[in-house]
Amino acid sequence: MRHRLKDVAERAGVSVKTVSNVVNGYQHVRADTRARVEAAIAELNYRPNLSARNLRKGRTGVIALAVPELDIPYFAELARHVVSAAAGHGWTVLIDQTGGGPEQERKAASGIGDHMIDGLIFSPLALTADDLAGLDGMPMVLLGERVDHGPADHVVVDNVAAAREITAHLVGLGRRRIAAIGSQRTPEGASARLRLAGYTAALADAGIAYDDRLVAPAPAWHRADGAAAMRHLLSTGVRPDAVFCFNDTLALGALRALHEAGLRVPDDVAVAGFDDIEDGRFSIPTLSTVAPDKERIARLAVELLANRLTSDPDAPPRELVAPHRLALRESAPQG
Amino acid sequence: MRHRLKDVAERAGVSVKTVSNVVNGYQHVRADTRARVEAAIAELNYRPNLSARNLRKGRTGVIALAVPELDIPYFAELARHVVSAAAGHGWTVLIDQTGGGPEQERKAASGIGDHMIDGLIFSPLALTADDLAGLDGMPMVLLGERVDHGPADHVVVDNVAAAREITAHLVGLGRRRIAAIGSQRTPEGASARLRLAGYTAALADAGIAYDDRLVAPAPAWHRADGAAAMRHLLSTGVRPDAVFCFNDTLALGALRALHEAGLRVPDDVAVAGFDDIEDGRFSIPTLSTVAPDKERIARLAVELLANRLTSDPDAPPRELVAPHRLALRESAPQG
DNA sequence: CCTGGTTTGTACAACGTTGTAAGCAGCGAT
DNA sequence: ATCGCTGCTTACAACGTTGTACAAACCAGG
Secondary structure (H helix, E strand, O other): OOOOHHHHHHHHOOOHHHHHHHHOOOOOOOHHHHHHHHHHHHHHOOOOOHHHHHHHHOOOOEEEEEEOOOOOHHHHHHHHHHHHHHHOOOOEEEEEEOOOOHHHHHHHHHHOOOOOOOEEEEOOOOOOHHHHHOOOOOOEEEEOOOOOOOOOEEEEEOHHHHHHHHHHHHHHOOOOOEEEEEEOOOOOOHHHHHHHHHHHHHHHHOOOOOOHHHEEEOOOOOHHHHHHHHHHHHHOOOOOOEEEEOOHHHHHHHHHHHHHOOOOOOOOOEEEEEOOOHHHHOOOOOOEEEEEOHHHHHHHHHHHHHHHHHHOOOOOOOEEEEOEEEEOOOOOOOO | OOOOHHHHHHHHOOOHHHHHHHHOOOOOOOHHHHHHHHHHHHHHOOOOOHHHHHHHHOOOOEEEEEEOOOOOHHHHHHHHHHHHHHHOOOOEEEEEEOOOOHHHHHHHHHHOOOOOOOEEEEOOOOOOHHHHHOOOOOOEEEEOOOOOOOOOEEEEEOHHHHHHHHHHHHHHOOOOOEEEEEEOOOOOOHHHHHHHHHHHHHHHHOOOOOOHHHEEEOOOOOHHHHHHHHHHHHHOOOOOOEEEEOOHHHHHHHHHHHHHOOOOOOOOOEEEEEOOOHHHHOOOOOOEEEEEOHHHHHHHHHHHHHHHHHHOOOOOOOEEEEOEEEEOOOOOOOO
16 A cells, blocks of 8 residues: 555645655644654655656656676676765665677666666766767766766776786786786777786886787686686797786686696786786685775765766866775785 | 657647657557657657656556675676566666665665665565565565565575585585585574585485584675685684585685695585586686576566566465576586 | 734645547548 | 548646745734
């Protein structure tokens, strides 16, 4: 049995609007009236119809988080933080899994239940700035690298610097034949390009020549791709003494392939990743990695969105950089 | 600029309702009228206001999936399947992270944006049947073991049989001192109780005496808990030759602890898990585990919900059992 | 006891959509 | 021509809520 304001009003002997005022915490309601209304609400177990409220107010209290895949640990961890941060603003988060394809992403960006969400936090893989330009004014915050200097707010980590630091760490361990896993030539590979740039910069810093044969592409960044890429590297005979994988799942796959090849980590080959997912703290060996501050990323994204929604809808787009640090563990230990 | 049916109607020179009819695929609209309306829709980039539609229809097209934690791989993988299955019914999935606490779960079950979702797929940890009985008629499907024979539809795997099979497999490897990790005495530990029952049944089948000291509790089922429990087992001097962990993350933690203790898996200690998460296919060693058919679980849950929503709202609650199989890998290999 | 201001409560319309009932063509059969 | 039918379109009301405008009740000060 579902009740409406009208039912509560009749029971409490007041008008519908007075009940609405009580529900919304309007100040000028006499204490005894308020008490009577609240009693009626409790008795009927009344709860407001949000569709109606949304229709009336033009706001839904829901924001969406669109990510390529939920079972990629990085996105799952990020999702958790976004949900927490959004709760602090009284928002519910609708999580949308795009799959990463351009068509689905376009749909996600433009279509997610129109008028059903107030704003969108979007981690695109395939989307271009042009795609986004076509979206008439859905408040949006982008995560990651794909669309640089686009028309929307943006939260990033300094991929180039981070990749450069972790590669420099491998250099500091005395490694010279440092491979990279995860390069991508597709337009989607913006993160890959930036991390590759950091890698090459670190090599240049150390006066190590860039060797094309040590850079292995990976179509996606899953464990299986990392394992395949590592096997490929080993099969070509260019034996690396370290590998920088462009994310942690690639690195976990690489660990597996090295294990199968009978190579010891880090003795024979040091391994480093990127993302600092939970798995890397328990893998064998534990994983050295770049640890972006996911909690901060989530909080900044939610705050940017909040700002755009509540105070300044037409502010020029901002780009915020979230901090990162190196988490050095067994696979490439502290010098 | 956001447009309404009215704007489209004016542009196309028809009534509002005719536009609505076109949008909803109503049959009796003359071809040229339809074309004119569709042109106007395209020109204005009209998209319907779902809040209004929901208000009018009493349906939102959104179902919620409530899970304890998104960054537990099992739930993330499950979420992916639920999203896919729901898409097949034209539903959007709102993913709600309860945290697993009783209070939050009660709120999730009763409160998630009232009138904002048509139904709920709920994987509770702490909720009792009594809690659920109080929910006036939100269509709901439960996953997992916590609330048996409650008032709602239910999708389960046969935990007892599955635990018994995987334990029997360890017995079949010739192991006799088989430990269990993950027992819980709290009321939340329904899955733990069932898996423990399967474990003891398998021991009884093999004529092995149950040894209390081989059963290690774990407050939660994370990697860290598994590692801690394993360390505890090793420290007590009851050296097991196999371990059945009640889920995969516990098992990954146990692998880690065994590695740190210098024990070989599976030679010294065989390890088995439960859930078949992606990590277990790439860990070192790879993980033998019970593989519940997550895709099927998700599909059954969505179908139960669909049935309740569209055809038979007052049908008696049903309980469906999803199949499982053993995935035998390096940590406890095939005979 | 009136005046003027504040507090408290009400009636009505509106948000954008769809279901209902009814209107109006066009057409074949009387 | 007129009748009824079918096919297409329309006006109106309603979903449950809140903003606006206003009325009623109250209070203090003259």
